[in-house]
Amino acid sequence: xxxxxxxxxxxxxxxxxxxxxxxxxxxxxxxxxxxxxxxxxxxxxxxxxxxxxxxxxxxxxxxxxxxxxxxxxxxxxxxxxxxxxxxxxxxxxxxxxxxxxxxxxxxxxxxxxxxxxxxxxxxxxxxxxxxxxxxxxxxxxxxxxxxxxxxxxxxxxxxxxxxxxxxxxxxxxxxxxxxxxxxxxxxxxxxxxxxxxxxxxxxxxxxxxxxxxxxxxxxxxxxxxxxxxxxxxxxxxxxxxxxxxxxxxxxxxxxxxxxxxxxxxxxxxxxxxxxxxxxxxxxxxxxxxxxxxxxxxxxxxxxxxxxxxxxxxxxxxxxxxxxxxxxxxxxxxxxxxxxxxxxxxx
Amino acid sequence: xxxxxxxxxxxxxxxxxxxxxxxxxxxxxxxxxxxxxxxxxxxxxxxxxxxxxxxxxxxxxxxxxxxxxxxxxxxxxxxxxxxxxxxxxxxxxxxxxxxxxxxxxxxxxxxxxxxxxxxxxxxxxxxxxxxxxxxxxxxxxxxxxxxxxxxxxxxxxxxxxxxxxxxxxxxxxxxxxxxxxxxxxxxxxxxxxxxxxxxxxxxxxxxxxxxxxxxxxxxxxxxxxxxxxxxxxxxxxxxxxxxxxxxxxxxxxxxxxxxxxxxxxxxxxxxxxxxxxxxxxxxxxxxxxxxxxxxxxxxxxxxxxxxxxxxxxx
Amino acid sequence: xxxxxxxxxxxxxxxxxxxxxxxxxxxxxxxxxxxxxxxxxxxxxxxxxxxxxxxxxxxxxxxxxxxxxxxxxxxxxxxxxxxxxxxxxxxxxxxxxxxxxxxxxxxxxxxxxxxxxxxxxxxxxxxxxxxxxxxxxxxxxxxxxxxxxxxxxxxxxxxxxxxxxxxxxxxxxxxxxxxxxxxxxxxxxxxxxxxxxxxxxxxxxxxxxxxxxxxxxxxxxxxxxxxxxxxxxxxxxxxxxxxxxxxxxxxxxxxxxxx
Numbered sequence: 001x002x003x004x005x006x007x008x009x010x011x012x013x014x015x016x017x018x019x020x021x022x023x024x025x026x027x028x029x030x031x032x033x034x035x036x037x038x039x040x041x042x043x044x045x046x047x048x049x050x051x052x053x054x055x056x057x058x059x060x061x062x063x064x065x066x067x068x069x070x071x072x073x074x075x076x077x078x079x080x081x082x083x084x085x086x087x088x089x090x091x092x093x094x095x096x097x098x099x100x101x102x103x104x105x106x107x108x109x110x111x112x113x114x115x116x117x118x119x120x121x122x123x124x125x126x127x128x129x130x131x132x133x134x135x136x137x138x139x140x141x142x143x144x145x146x147x148x149x150x151x152x153x154x155x156x157x158x159x160x161x162x163x164x165x166x167x168x169x170x171x172x173x174x175x176x177x178x179x180x181x182x183x184x185x186x187x188x189x190x191x192x193x194x195x196x197x198x199x200x201x202x203x204x205x206x207x208x209x210x211x212x213x214x215x216x217x218x219x220x221x222x223x224x225x226x227x228x229x230x231x232x233x234x235x236x237x238x239x240x241x242x243x244x245x246x247x248x249x250x251x252x253x254x255x256x257x258x259x260x261x262x263x264x265x266x267x268x269x270x271x272x273x274x275x276x277x278x279x280x281x282x283x284x285x286x287x288x289x290x291x292x293x294x295x296x297x298x299x300x301x302x303x304x305x306x307x308x309x310x311x312x313x314x315x316x317x318x319x320x321x322x323x324x325x326x327x328x329x330x331x332x333x334x335x336x337x338x339x340x341x342x343x344x345x346x
Numbered sequence: 347x348x349x350x351x352x353x354x355x356x357x358x359x360x361x362x363x364x365x366x367x368x369x370x371x372x373x374x375x376x377x378x379x380x381x382x383x384x385x386x387x388x389x390x391x392x393x394x395x396x397x398x399x400x401x402x403x404x405x406x407x408x409x410x411x412x413x414x415x416x417x418x419x420x421x422x423x424x425x426x427x428x429x430x431x432x433x434x435x436x437x438x439x440x441x442x443x444x445x446x447x448x449x450x451x452x453x454x455x456x457x458x459x460x461x462x463x464x465x466x467x468x469x470x471x472x473x474x475x476x477x478x479x480x481x482x483x484x485x486x487x488x489x490x491x492x493x494x495x496x497x498x499x500x501x502x503x504x505x506x507x508x509x510x511x512x513x514x515x516x517x518x519x520x521x522x523x524x525x526x527x528x529x530x531x532x533x534x535x536x537x538x539x540x541x542x543x544x545x546x547x548x549x550x551x552x553x554x555x556x557x558x559x560x561x562x563x564x565x566x567x568x569x570x571x572x573x574x575x576x577x578x579x580x581x582x583x584x585x586x587x588x589x590x591x592x593x594x595x596x597x598x599x600x601x602x603x604x605x606x607x608x609x610x611x612x613x614x615x616x617x618x619x620x621x622x623x624x625x626x627x628x629x630x631x632x633x634x635x636x637x638x639x640x641x642x643x644x645x646x647x648x649x650x651x652x653x654x655x656x657x658x659x660x
Numbered sequence: 661x662x663x664x665x666x667x668x669x670x671x672x673x674x675x676x677x678x679x680x681x682x683x684x685x686x687x688x689x690x691x692x693x694x695x696x697x698x699x700x701x702x703x704x705x706x707x708x709x710x711x712x713x714x715x716x717x718x719x720x721x722x723x724x725x726x727x728x729x730x731x732x733x734x735x736x737x738x739x740x741x742x743x744x745x746x747x748x749x750x751x752x753x754x755x756x757x758x759x760x761x762x763x764x765x766x767x768x769x770x771x772x773x774x775x776x777x778x779x780x781x782x783x784x785x786x787x788x789x790x791x792x793x794x795x796x797x798x799x800x801x802x803x804x805x806x807x808x809x810x811x812x813x814x815x816x817x818x819x820x821x822x823x824x825x826x827x828x829x830x831x832x833x834x835x836x837x838x839x840x841x842x843x844x845x846x847x848x849x850x851x852x853x854x855x856x857x858x859x860x861x862x863x864x865x866x867x868x869x870x871x872x873x874x875x876x877x878x879x880x881x882x883x884x885x886x887x888x889x890x891x892x893x894x895x896x897x898x899x900x901x902x903x904x905x906x907x908x909x910x911x912x913x914x915x916x917x918x919x
Binding site: 110123125126130140143249277296310311 | 363364366377380391392442447450460473486507514543561570627631
Binding site for chain 2: 711713716718741742743744745748749751753755756757758759768769771772773819822823826
């Protein structure tokens with residue numbers, strides 16, 4: 001018997017109504033949680049803008065004084081203050097990205113295409129654990145272990161490759177230099193790129209790989225023909241995410257680099273560059289409110305840079321995400337053989 | 347080009363192709379070995395240096411009244427308790443928001459404008475540099491409570507900004523892999539949507555969600571920069587999240603490192619409890635060891651749960 | 661006891677796409693009605709509208725009336741949840757809840773609907789439902805082991821028990837044997853024949869022999885061409901439909917000319 005509401009006894013009707021309300025309430029709770037995300041990001045932007053405003057448009061005298069004290073008397077303009085910092089940030093991150101990308105691709109290919117299962121399993125977990133190591137420990141290790149022990153290597157690079165502008169100058173000892181920082185950043189972003197690349201390579205269709213092998217391709221040619229083209233977009237967006245992480249990294253830079261404020265390409269010389277993030281962390285404790293608002297303004301610049309990098313990553317994977325969403329709607333219909341013949345629509 | 351080579355001189359081309367293949371194989375194997383090195387080196391340094399100062403005394407004392415390299419040598423209790431309080435608060439903020447957002451995205455939003463926007467913002471949020479999250483929390487609280495508002499709760503807010511996107515993404519993945527069949531079976535039994543989500547979908551994906559949350563905690567528990575700005579550090583044990591600075595393990599490691607070597611006179615070095623010049627580095631390493639043990643423990647538990655309790659969906 | 665269903669002028673749409681056109685049929689109580697037709701002809705879609713499961717799919721809706729004992733399922737004050745309690749469903753692939761034991765799977769419907777049972781009531785219900793699904797003897801000693809540990813055929817019978825435990829008046833089955841081996845299929849077919857004493861059964865199958873073996877009435881769906889809505893070509897007693905089809909289309913299909 002189907003019960004219409006009129007045949008309900010009052011109590012079950014009330015509980016049924018409550019149930020229906022519970023359903024709606026639950027839905028709106030989840031929606032509100034989603035809207036909070038929207039709100040938070042707006043809040044981040046708004047509050048950073050409010051706090052950074054004095055540095056950009058506020059009381060000139062105070063700002064001038066704050067920038068002069070922050071830059072050690074070098075400049076009084078915000079953009080000339082932040083310029084070398086932007087340069088240093090991009091330089092260290094980009095170097096780290098270039099090194100990490102090749103190693104990460106190698107490891108990801110090893111895990112997905114070469115290694116026997118148990119070894120691949122262990123290696124993926126080791127890489128994941130490396131991603132879990134806190135950045136302050138990278139900084140401590142870099143500052144106390146890597147800095148003293150890498151000097152001979154940098155000295156050697158300086159002696160034999162000194163004719164390349166990047167390695168010119170007098171190699172500093174201790175090497176609290178951009179080169180050492182980039183090395184640590186490389187290690188830090190390696191697992192991020194590697195695990196994403198691994199996941200993408202693993203999804204290479206077996207048919208594609210077998211087609212290449214069936215044509216008589218060697219293992220490497222199969223990778224070049226099937227795996228790399230399939231994973232190209234994903235790898236680029238993984239690299240972007242790695243770059244984003246390197247741009248925002250604070251502690252490793254703060255604890256290793258001897259800061260400077262130059263537009264310098266000399267990787268092996270100390271006191272040449274500084275990054276935005278490390279500069280904030282270093283100057284924040286000793287700043288007054290005008291100084292803090294200048295630092296927050298530099299933080300906003302960093303936020304914009306990483307935002308652009310992430311947009312680029314998002315844009316590159318945008319198509320992939322789009323098709324995934326489409327599949328989400330279509331896929332269940334196909335499984336249930338409803339409405340549409342799958343073979344004809346896909 | 348390759349094809350031309352094959353046709354004109356197949357044998358030589360084959361040999362060069364094989365040579366190429368071997369070279370790449372060696373290269374790829376060596377990158378794999380190279381990738382193993384840093385983790386081993388870091389673990390080894392932390393354990394060997396950290397074990398000098400890592401004992402019960404170190405774990406149960408704070409830094410009150412500790413001067414230079416002199417006895418008492420101090421400990422890490424204030425930082426451990428601070429880290430626990432701040433991280434638990436951050437988790438309590440992030441998990442409800444993250445989980446409900448994930449439920450909205452997977453169960454209710456069918457690719458609408460709001461869900462596309464949220465998805466995009468989550469991507470942007472996951473790219474916020476940690477120091478900017480710290481600055482945000484600081485800016486937010488100084489706006490409402492006046493400049494210089496630095497306490498444990500501000501740090502927890504900063505950490506939740508970093509944690510929320512991770513929680514959302516992992517919960518979304520876990521909810522996504524619950525087969526549609528199970529939802530339909532539940533609807534067919536007359537269950538409402540909210541009951542289906544709570545009793546069937548969440549119940550089936552619980553191990554995955556728990557392990558995702560643990561991994562997210564492991565990730566933010568080592569965050570230093572935001573806490574350096576938002577929570578600061580203090581030598582005694584402060585258990586009040588809302589009042590005064592609060593130490594945390596990563597900030598403790600950094601502070602000890604940044605303060606550098608202690609100055610010890612010859613007579614102080616010869617005392618019963620000698621003055622130790624490198625005491626701060628020893629404390630930094632030992633605190634790093636505590637931190638790395640916590641992080642590894644959370645990681646192992648998280649992975650264990652997802653392997654052991656995850657339900658095979660047919 | 662089962663109840664009959666009356667379908668009047670039903671049209672099913674997916675957004676702008678007209679999927680099934682103008683179906684009118686009466687499903688007799690305590691009988692097995694089989695729906696056959698080539699794949700993609702909308703028979704599963706139609707089945708899902710009988711307990712409003714199609715509403716799970718975004719944008720899907722239907723017009724017309726489905727009467728259960730004279731009450732329209734799509735009536736204004738009918739609660740969707742009540743409909744599904746009255747009209748149970750078994751799916752193509754066995755889908756026991758993976759986190760629940762065999763016992764909890766059988767009781768899942770009761771629990772999901774907030775009903776409380778004493779332990780003895782629950783035990784009785786579990787035994788009754790499992791016996792009804794011919795599974796009691798195989799699982800009586802391992803009621804607390806997980807439902808997904810059973811074999812495929814057993815899992816499907818567990819799903820039938822789960823549906824039966826709700827005391828529905830109609831059971832809808834969407835190709836319940838398509839993922840099973842021949843022996844399990846036979847077990848399920850025997851079970852269905854047993855179940856019709858208590859329930860009205862509607863079964864979708866793409867296996868004509870199955871329809872011929874165990875159903876009392878058969879409906880044949882077909883689709884004219886790509887993009888066109890499918891429709892009910894013929895509905896009759898099974899013997900009649902297979903031995904003496906009234907439509908040329910039906911004859912072509914059952915004699916294997918297409919599909």
